[in-house]
Amino acid sequence: MLYRTGLRDLVLIKPIRDGADQLKIVSGYATHTMASWHMTEILDQKQDMIEINLIVGMCRFDGLAISVHNGFKDLVSGNNRAYQSPFTCQYVTEGPPVHSKIYLWEKDGRPFRAYVGSANYTQAAFSPARSELLHDCDPNQAREYYDLIESRTTYCNHAEIEDVIMLKPAHPVLSVEESPSISLSGAGISKVKLSLLTNRGDVGFGSGINWGHRRNRTKRNPNEAYIPLPAKIARSGFFPLERRHFTVLTDDQKQLILRVQQDGDKAITTPQNNSLLGEYLRNRIGVANGAFVTKQDLLNYGRTDVTFYKLDEEQFYMDFSTEKPQLEI
Template identity: 35%
Template sequence: MYYISELESIALDEPYELGYRTLRILSGYASATFLTHVLNKYRDLEIELIIGMARKDGIKRWDHEQFKRIMAEFQNVKIRYNKTLPGIHTKIYHWTNGRLHNNTKTFIGSANFSWNGFRDQKELLAESHYENIVEVFEVKDAILCTDPNVEDYIKFYNVSVIGREYGDLSIQIRRREEQILRTSHYRLDYVDLPLLIQNDTAIHEIGGLNWGQRADRDPNQAYIPVPARIHQENMAFFPPRKQEFTMLTDDGEHMVCVIAQDNNKAIETPGNNSILGIYFRNRLGVTLGARVDVQDVVNYGRTTVRVYKLDSETYFMDYGVGTNGT
């Protein structure tokens, strides 16, 4: 039988609930935010992920850095890149558990291991059973993402914003930092999120950038407030609540974020809510752990952050002084 909707429920939730705990994935493309989501949702899952088109099309630098962090944090995860041509465009999800009577379950189809594949695009997966399915995972020329020589085989690319005007972004795609592949001009959706309240005369006392400023909390904890009107005016701008996305920044940082809290009022960094607070304190010149005051934000010269939507799981936060978001 084939499936064209609720792919996560069918190909991931149901096998896990049946007791399967080992998942081998061969996918042309994959995103670190979707892998982070899966690992947060299924805490005792063992995963082997092979990204088949890595050599041909490269890997996003921010995904690569997150893949390495995941490998360091989760001993039960192995991430490899196919390092030869032609690329492998296959999408296969193969579950095993030797303790179960029917100890394998396999899905094949068009869905990459990403939010695009499982949520945002029309894709197909079919449940199949072949005794020799394990042979497709014998990708001899795959290299661990943590291998010190990985950059000899795989091209990594960054997005660099080189110009902004009234919502337009001029973007350079660079591989290995020094090689400019192309420069593009995009008209992107964006929202401006206020860091202050009451017409920039006050700041949240135990919320926003000061979320951790209370007893028994890490004082660096913070979130970016998202006013209700933002969701009302553009309901499809942000992903659904608690679904991970990558936030790039104008100063070259990147972090995994989610929409969270009642009424979806916050952008947080799941797992460690201090990441955003440390980022903004460093940017504002505020001592780590200290309260952020109104004057800190005003003196910086920017009381809002502008968030652009690059795609359904990648956003760009502009907090540069003197840009059109001031």
């Protein structure tokens, strides 16, 4: 049967409800933000965690963005995280490039269900805004094809993988230099500045950077944090909505996966673990891990806001430095 709508649930979630426990994917193109979204969606829907094995087929031919490559490696390194499905990622490094897309579900080690079609393993391909087709196919034949392609792959975290595939800058306006800074060419790039303070001009208690500190003594990770997002900016289309994940490259060369969430799209968080953003901000500010952050802490650091530059629909640059980013002329 040919499927045109409802692909996200049909192909990526429903097989779990039917007992499948492992997903093997061959996709010409793929992104770490899709894998992150998929893992988080499984948890949000209270489904059992599964094993995800991804093969990316076109990276040797077309190259791969550094941010995507690093994102895949970070997901692989997080396989012991309680909130993350076990994940492997391999790149086709021998023979012809692979442009096909196949989704093979297994149950107890045996082929269970499979789909083939046009949809890459990306958020864009599985969004309602994109027209894609998938067709169910014989799972045993899908397993044979997956095994054939897998024999020509190398794991994304292999020590020599970066000598085999071509890595590209995360975006044309960014250049990674020898110093631990990223030069930013601001020409034509839209940006927004988001305050870490409340409307009253102070830090929140149980909200914002101190989301994990609750007055009612509710037990939460004290590092939990979000960046407040005003409704006007949320409605402007600057950030992706509908719980889509996006990559943020920071001025100190870190990389985060964020999303907009909460009622009214009022918060920017690290979706796989809400404490990751709080840990990052506390480390930058120079306060203890898990500490309550005061307005004076932010003033001592030199900033009470962060600036986001929109590079594309899934990539942003976040400046939290106390000096202006270096502009290329």
